[in-house]
Amino acid sequence: MSKITLYIDCVSPYAFFAFHVLETYRHIWKDVEVTYVPIALGVVMKESGNRPPIVVANKGKWMHKDIQRTVKELGLGKFSSPPNFPYNSFPAMRALAALRKGENENDYLNCARALWRAGWTEHKDMSKPETFVEAFSTVIPQEKAKQYVKAGSESEAKEEILATTKKILADGAFGLPWFDVTNKQGETEHFFGNDRWVHITDFLGVEWKGLTVCQGTPNAHL
Template sequence: MTSRASIVVYYDVVSPYSYFGVSLLNRYKAQWKDVDVVFRPTLLVGIHNESKNQPPASVAAKGAYMIADVHQMSALSGVPFSFPSKFPLATIHAMRLLVVVQEQAADKYEQCMNTDAYWCKDEDVSKSEVLVKVLAPVLGSEAKVQELLAMSVQKENKQKLIDNTNEAVAAGAFGAPSFVVRKAGADQDDFALFFGGDRLELLAAYLGVPYPGFAAKL
């Protein structure tokens, strides 16, 4: 049984909806003092494979809808956004690195999750050299990023990303972001699953916490 309400966010930086979901949750979570929030790196392609889902880019109508949708989300919410020239990317190196950052540099983790390098500046975050350039100012040096990248290919850290992905699928996830939400006092198996970067209103209603609206700039 959990003593506090909690939100576990399964995300992948390749997902534009993850970008919006994480950005907006970070905007509003400071108001939710009694809710614990954990951002858990996953591999979206693994979630799609295990759930037998098809990514939007593989279905013409879904892909066209997604592009229009995320631009509308940006305009309404004020979250900056520019569709990158390369999409989708293989983000396995980035997500493995974030697994390691979460454990080894926890105080910098949420800054490292900031994916405006990809979703605003068109940086190819599938490349290790780009990850080094983007994260060195956050982690303190290029050498530190290189150190964590080396750790990210260790067997146990590769497995942690697999475990996170399988955990999301076991909870019912079929895409990213997926939010596993538990009320205070709930049993481990008593939770609600929300999918998508625009589901924070429903999530807040489920927990009974304030939600100022999608367009509110706090």
């Protein structure tokens, strides 16, 4: 079976756009296994020598415009940069990594979506652990949410996230969305960007119907 692994961080709008596209297409590509893995985008940027678009004046202005164009193209609802963007998302991703180990895939994905919603739709303070608890509690019981946030603050979750982050850095990652893609022949390639779907689908030998099929899907709104 072909496989796609998308590495995610809730501070990245483009990682969410890729997540949204894959959540639509995974129901079209019946023979493609899709996995989402939390990483630390801040570490990727620092260790690769990259700079966030927001800290480059013209890139920052362009990014805000590009985000809204993409939101419209994907048929998403309200979605805009949080007031404290870019925020430190490492604690949130550590909590999500802990949750991923203890919950079923559907609840894990909905909790990941809840973190993006908290930051990019509700504009909550993503530096506060109580924000993660509140987000997770829209999907799972609050007591379990608190347990995962606590587990995320411990060394095991930190080491797990850093190990995955170092792995994709070794593969050449410099930002998100970053994909590991394996085709039916067992060949693996890496792809970057929310505008490389034609490259990915060509490599996999699957159909690409464009982005408009993502409009009006059940997950079209955060």
